[in-house]
């Protein structure tokens with residue numbers, strides 16, 4: 330293959346990209362000129378090469394791969410990419426920490442993002458989940474506050490555990506997620522050994538138009554493994570990109586990480602009596618009631634060729650749903666369906682769906698979304714740009730469409746506050762985690778991790794935190810008190 334000749338941005342050949350053009354003066358000095366297009370292009374492009382980082386989940390790593398169906402679920406959904414054993418779809422994956430900035434360390438205690446874009450014959454389908462099965466809040470208006478309380482203090486620009494615990498003590502619906510984050514699960518060894526959960530409840534819509542509720546889960550074939558706090562802290566200093574590097578090197582070595590994907594399924598009739606855990610993402614659906622059903626296998630087998638182009642410009646969104654998988658009346662899900670494309674229009678520009686990592690592999694005909702900054706392609710030529718035209722070449726889709734969720738709208742419903750007060754039910758699942766899932770060693774580690782994060786926190790916030798966890802189990806409060814006083818043998 331012939332070697333590329335250096336050029337300017339619009340292709341004009343360059344003798345040497347490392348030399349600007351100058352007019353010599355006495356003493357070896359020189360005058361640069363506005364006629365030096367190479368110099369101007371180089372400096373001005375450099376000044377514009379940063380884009381806003383993601384407002385949350387800024388630090389991440391990603392790779393390409395494929396998803397293969399291992400168990401046919403065409404009796405549950407008409408989603409074509411899930412129909413038929415052996416059916417294979419290209420995927421783009423990104424994992425991330427939540428709170429840290431783009432340059433922050435990978436091995437910090439945090440919820441990890443677990444985002445997958447499936448490129449299907451009916452458009453892109455995204456599962457934008459996390460590595461723990463539940464979330465901190467159930468009212469979307471609280472999401473910005475949650476994240477600000479985990480980020481840096483507006484006065485000092487420093488992380489601030491007063492803010493962190495002040496938010497959560499006044500927001501005890503977080504308690505279930507905090508139980509996960511402060512346990513061993515809060516420090517995964519690697520991306521390759523991390524679980525993934527879609528968290529929200531979706532609808533699977535069958536060929537016959539019937540629906541069931543469902544949740545998505547990913548389990549790493551390597552098994553879930555975790556780091557100790559000491560290892561994680563050391564690694565955060567030694568190699569801030571440890572997880573990113575581990576994923577990239579493993580793929581380069583041919584050790585392709587694999588996850589099995591499962592669903593849990595709830596019949597609509599069960600949902601009617603199941604209570605608020607149906608759509609409340611601070612709760613799980615216990616496996617004993619809703620067993621995992623294997624669906625397929627995701628393998629990551631290709632590193633990005635260019636991190637910025639393929640991973641930084643990737644735009645995952647819970648609003649990317651293909652026919653056969655639909656949204657539900659979970660206010661968090663609905664708010665996210667708005668928030669992600671909005672963030673991406675700001676971060677990547679209005680035509681971000683035309684960027685390589687987001688471009689659908691199937692034909693796209695959306696002639697009412699055209700023009701705008703950085704339009705690529707032929708922009709629908711002269712096709713009508715208004716609806717209801719008899720001149721349009723477009724036809725309507727015959728695929729099974731979204732099933733409405735108005736079975737949940739109460740008759741005579743009026744707008745009101747989305748206030749689900751925290752009550753005893755919110756402590757049942759965290760209590761089960763503490764008593765039935767954690768062993769003695771894990772309980773001690775959990776208490777040590779939480780109390781370490783409370784060091785230096787205002788006494789009243791420490792006490793409020795102890796009170797919150799005592800509602801999970803009084804023993805937790807006692808262990809925390811003892812540890813904080815430094816008198817416990819934990």
Ligand code: HEM
Nearest residue numbers: 383386423442443444457458459464469472528664668672
């Ligand atoms: C109302 C609640 C939420 C809002 C408003 C929200 C908003 C956002 C926004 C604006 C981004 C940046 C998107 C971008 O610039 O590309 C983001 C990223 C992300 N969020 Fe959320 N989020 C919410 C809840 C959640 C929940 C419940 C989960 C897990 C189920 C989650 C998982 C993620 C992940 C994985 C990313 C990173 C995606 C990537 O790798 O590009 N978020 N979120």
